[in-house]
Structure formats: C-alpha cells, structure tokens
Amino acid sequence: MEKSAKNKTVLKESVVVDIATKIKSAYKTYVLEHGKQPASVFQFSKINGMTEDVFYQHYNSFxxxxxxxxxxxxxxxxxxxxxxxxxxxxxxxxxxxxxxxxxxxxxxxxxxxxxxxxxxxxxxxxxxxxxxxxxxxxxxxxxxxxxxxxxxxxxxxxxxxxxxxxxxxxxxxxxxxxxxxxxxxxxxxxxxxxxxxxxxxxxxxxxxxxxxxxxxxxxxxxxxx
Amino acid sequence: MKEQSSIPTSKVQRASRFIKTGAKVGGNYIKHYSKKVFNPEMGREELDKDNAADIYESLSELKGSALKVAQMMSMDKNLLPKAYSDKFSMAQYSAPPLSYPLVVKTFQQIFGKNPLALFDSFTKNAVNAASIGQVHQATLGDKKLAVKVQYPGIAAAISSDLKLVRPIAVRILNINERDLDLYMGEVEVKLHEETDYELELRRSVEISEACAHIDGLIFPKYYPQFSGNRVITMDWLDGQHMRDFLLTNPSQEVRNGIGQSLWDFYDFQIHTLKQVHADPHPGNFLFHHDGTLGIIDFGCVKVIPEHFYTNYFKLIRQDVLGMDNELKRIFNELDFLTESDTPEQRTFFTAIFIEMITMLGKPFHVNEFDFGDDTYFKEVAELGERISNSKEFRASKTARGSKHGLYINRTYFGLYNMLNELGAKINTKKPEWLEVLV
Structure with missing residues (x-):
C-alpha cells in the first residue's frame, strides 16, 4: 500500500496501473475480513475513498x-x-x-x-x-x-x-x-x-x-x- | 537410473499391490508343487527365489517403510532362506527415484533457494537411493558433496505401510502375530525417527565425532547450513560396496584391518556411548583398498537403556552360564521367560536360551575370533533352524525377548554377517567387566 502511494506521483500510466492494483488488494482484504463480497460496488468504493466510476473503469463487477x-x-x-x-x-x-x-x-x-x-x-x-x-x-x-x-x-x-x-x-x-x-x-x-x-x-x-x-x-x- | 513411472498412491492401491504379491506367491507354491510331482529333486531354493523376486518387486515399488522392512528382513540371513536374502539385499542398493522439480521445491521450502543457487553443481537425477529418500551429488568449490533428500509424506505413510507389511512378514518370517506386534511398535518408533532428518543430523555429528579416534574409520563432515527437516548434506565418500570390494580380492591383511575397525566401532558405541548405529547393512559402508572404511547414514540409532544393557551383556560372561539363579533372574528381566510359562516350558526354553547364548557369545569368549570360519555360521543357522522347527517352540504363543533386543540383535547379526563375508579375523575387544573368566 505504502509503495503504491509513493508511486502515484510518478507517471500517469503507472497511476492507472496502481489504482487497479489498489482495488484488487483492497478487495482481497475486504473478502478475507468479512468472508463475503461487499454489499455493492458503491459501498466498496466508498470505504476505499474513491468513486464508483473509478471501479467500473477497471472492472465490470466483483x-x-x-x-x-x-x-x-x-x-x-x-x-x-x-x-x-x-x-x-x-x-x-x-x-x-x-x-x-x-x-x-x-x-x-x-x-x-x-x-x-x-x-x-x-x-x-x-x-x-x-x-x-x-x-x-x-x-x-x-x-x-x-x-x-x-x-x-x-x-x-x-x-x-x-x-x-x-x-x-x-x-x-x-x-x-x-x-x-x-x-x-x-x-x-x-x-x-x-x-x-x-x-x-x-x-x-x-x-x-x-x-x-x-x-x-x-x-x-x-x-x- | 530410470525414474519410477508410477507410485501406488492410496491405501487401497498399496493394499492391492500386496494382494497381488500374495496371489503371486500363492501361484509360485502351486507352480512348485506341480513341478515337484514330475521332478522330486527340485529344491525349495527355486521356489524361494520366485517368491523373493515377487515380494521384492512389490516392496520396492512401495518404497519408504516397506523397503525398510525388506532391508531388515535381508539382514537376518539366518531367519530367511538364502534366495530371499539375496534378492532383498538388492533393496539395499537401489529403488526408483522421484522427480527433480520436487527436489527443487523441497529446497525452495527449506532454504528459499534452488539447489543450483546453493551449490556450484547439482545432479538432476538421483545418483543413489536411500530407503526413504534419494541422494544427489553436488559440488561446492573443490568439495564434492552428497545431498540426501527425503520423499514427501513418508512419515504419514509409515503406520499404514506397516499394517500392510504385517501379514506378509508373518508369512515369510514364520513368526506368530502376537510376537510380531510386540516388536512392530518398536519398529514404528524407529522408522518415525528415521524420517526426522534434524535428529539424524544431530546424531550423525555426535556419533561420528565421538568415534573419530577409532583407527581406519572415515566419517563424512556434515553441513548443518545445507541441511533441514528433509535434506541432509555431507561430504561425498568414495569407495565400494562390500560385494564389489570383495570381487577385487583384497588381501587378508586388509580384510582383517577393516573388520577390526568395524568391531571397534561397534564396541565403542555399545559399551561407551550406549547408543548404536543400528543399521549395519552393506549399503551404509564404503570400503577402500587402503584398509579404511567410510561410514554413512545414522538414520537408525538405537539408544540402549541401562537396565537392558546390564542384563543383556551379562549373558556374554561365561561364568554367568554356570549360575542358575542369576540366569533365571536375567531371563525374567529380559522377558525371555514369563509368569505364564509351565514348568516344562521353563525348562525347555532355559535350555534353548543357554544354547543360543553360548553359541552367539562364542566370539566374546576368546581373544581372537575368525569370522571367516563358515562352520561357525553354519552351526548358528542349524541351531536357529532346529529351534524354529521344534514342536515346543512352535506351540508357544508367547512373545519372548525384550523389544530393545530387536535392534541390538539386528545390529549383531549385521555385524557378524559382514565380518563373515569379509572373512576377517578379529581381536574381539570388550569392556573389562566382561573379561571375567575368559
């Protein structure tokens, strides 16, 4: 996580990659902690401090x-x-x-x-x-x-x-x-x-x-x- | 070496492997008796040979503990017809190896590195099979190393393997099942110990350091930094197995020298260290023409309990054989005789045990003993045969002898047999307290 935060400032392209990576690891953490999928993409995005459409830019669904x-x-x-x-x-x-x-x-x-x-x-x-x-x-x-x-x-x-x-x-x-x-x-x-x-x-x-x-x-x- | 193409997996498969053997052995008997009708001259030896081949084949495909039992059986030559022991001693040299990627994986798990990252070179195929693992050759700088890698899941398979071996062991060893159970526990414990490579490493270092002063012995150096729970790394020892060595016709002097080193090695372990390399099969010894002997594999070490030691070795003292009460006490202590014996049984077995002890203790009763003397071994074998064929012995369902004796007897059997094959004349050293009345 720390690493991705640092990299964000580097290049535009790597920022995109980093958001995808961030979503993936946040999702894994959520699933492991709760034992189930988040209730909605909206809720998941909110917890992770981003808007829904950022998620949808990368993935269609969980x-x-x-x-x-x-x-x-x-x-x-x-x-x-x-x-x-x-x-x-x-x-x-x-x-x-x-x-x-x-x-x-x-x-x-x-x-x-x-x-x-x-x-x-x-x-x-x-x-x-x-x-x-x-x-x-x-x-x-x-x-x-x-x-x-x-x-x-x-x-x-x-x-x-x-x-x-x-x-x-x-x-x-x-x-x-x-x-x-x-x-x-x-x-x-x-x-x-x-x-x-x-x-x-x-x-x-x-x-x-x-x-x-x-x-x-x-x-x-x-x-x- | 060709890699084994398939290994029986589940218990069902393992069991069916044994059933197959059972069926084949049965078939061999039928073959034997039908041939015998036409040719009464035909000896048992051919039958034994057929059986041995089939049993060996199925045991070696199972590997691990079953192979270990095959090895143990091959040690007790006097218990087994010659054909069995010839075939089984092959088990001591080779069993098919497992794949290289698995070796790499094991290394990754233990060291976090590939073999080639640890060593300068590492053979992709096993150069030798140990009973529960395989040996690869590696080099590091100018050093040649032997790296022993254990098969996965061996420890878990031991108990179920032993259950499968049991009926076959009953059959070929001609031991009643209760006798067998008494000892199976001891065997199981020892086999589990053998899968513990960390323990083996500690013992190897300990015993080889303690015995380093004995003339003519060479021990490999062990490398704890390249060892772990399923890998042991040691110096590579050159040398020949006994059979190949003997084919080169070594001089009597060299034979005697090596034999003496062997004797001293066991004498020191048993009487001073009170723990002994209890796996004296020829695969663990490497012979050299300069009269030195390399010793490897401390997987099977028997620690001798004090109580057993005092009683057991007292029997070697010639004077004890004359003391009736003392003998009786020792026989009871060592479970040779039990409470439930009838007076007739007591008399019978006391006589037998005295005869056995006199016979087996013979090398201890003189200062120099010629193990090359085949008549002695023939006498031992005949005595064994006579006892096991006697009515009283067969009728007795009681297990006799302390379980600690199992590995000690096996050790002496192994030692005597090796010395016999070497044809060595030995100065039979022993501790002072055993010297009485010699």
Missing part, C-alpha cells in the same frame, strides 16, 4: 475482478517458471511437475482468498465461472507443452484421443486444486505426493504404452489378413 485475480495466479506462476534457467532444460513431464509446484506455492501465499472462492464453487462443476480466464491461460500453456511433448515423443499422437489431452490435464489440475484445498498434512506434503503421482500417471497414459503396440499389431493383422 465477479470479473475475482476472475482477474485467478488469472494473475497463472501469470505469476508462468513468469516464475520462465525466470528459472533450469526450467527450459526440463523434459515436458518435469515442466508440468514444476508448474504445479510453483503454482501451489503461489496459491499458498493467497490461501485464504483461494479457499474463499473455492468454497463458493460447486465441487462437481468442471469449469467454474471464476476460473474462466485462468482456465483459458492454462489451456494455452498446456497446449504448448503438448506440442513440445509430441516433438520429443514423450507424448503419443493418437487419433481421436490426443485432441482431448488438454481437457484431461484440466481435470487433473482441478484434482490437484481440490486435493490441496482439503490437505491437512504438515507443509502440504501430501499435495506434493499427489502432484508427483498424478503427473506421472498422466504422462504414462499419454506416452507410448503396450496398448499402442497392441493397436499397431491389430491394425497390421487386419490389413494383411
């Missing part, structure tokens, strides 16, 4: 704001990953593992807020509204990984199925998220184990397996009978 907050978890994760020199040398499997570990770390610093939004989501829902922007970013990221994985042959190209890999990985992400949500082990150690196992499983399923050999064999026999 829901839209929450979506952006989630998307930023993704941005932060990716920028951390790309800032790590070792990341580029990883295999695709390791990249995804590394993504999860970094992402959970990011979520951890925002755990209360994350739990607040997760508690509002129906656990059966495959694509919760609040995760919409986040999901879009995740799918872009994961599809890059999939392409790379197919190049390195860590991932098999299979007719019909391989176009669904990204959906599968999204479900896996939801699994990890829910596991972490419920995890009570010290330092979330069990989540670490869950990530390790889930990613290994998905890559074993996507990688070359006896089924591919079997399919290949069956095709050969069929074509040559």
């Amino acid at each position: 829901g839209a704001l929450e979506k952006v907050l989630w998307k930023e978890f993704m941005d932060e994760t990716l920028s951390k990953l790309h800032g790590d020199a070792v990341y580029r040398q990883y295999t695709v499997r390791e990249k995804l593992l590394s993504f999860y570990y970094t992402w959970i770390e990011v979520l951890k610093t925002n755990r209360s807020f994350v739990l607040y939004t997760l508690n509002l989501i129906n656990p059966k829902e495959g694509s919760p509204e609040v995760l919409k922007l986040f999901k879009r970013e995740f799918l872009i990221y994961v599809n890059e990984l999939l392409i790379e994985g197919k190049e390195t042959e860590e991932i098999m190209n299979r007719p019909l199925i391989s176009s669904k890999y990204d959906d599968g990985l999204w479900l896996q992400l939801l699994f990890v998220l829910r596991f972490w949500h419920k995890d009570e082990s010290q330092g979330f150690e069990k989540t670490d184990a869950a990530i390790e196992k889930a990613v290994n499983l998905s890559f074993d399923l996507m990688g070359r397996s006896p089924l591919d050999t079997m399919f290949d064999f069956a095709k050969f026999v069929y074509q040559n009978k």
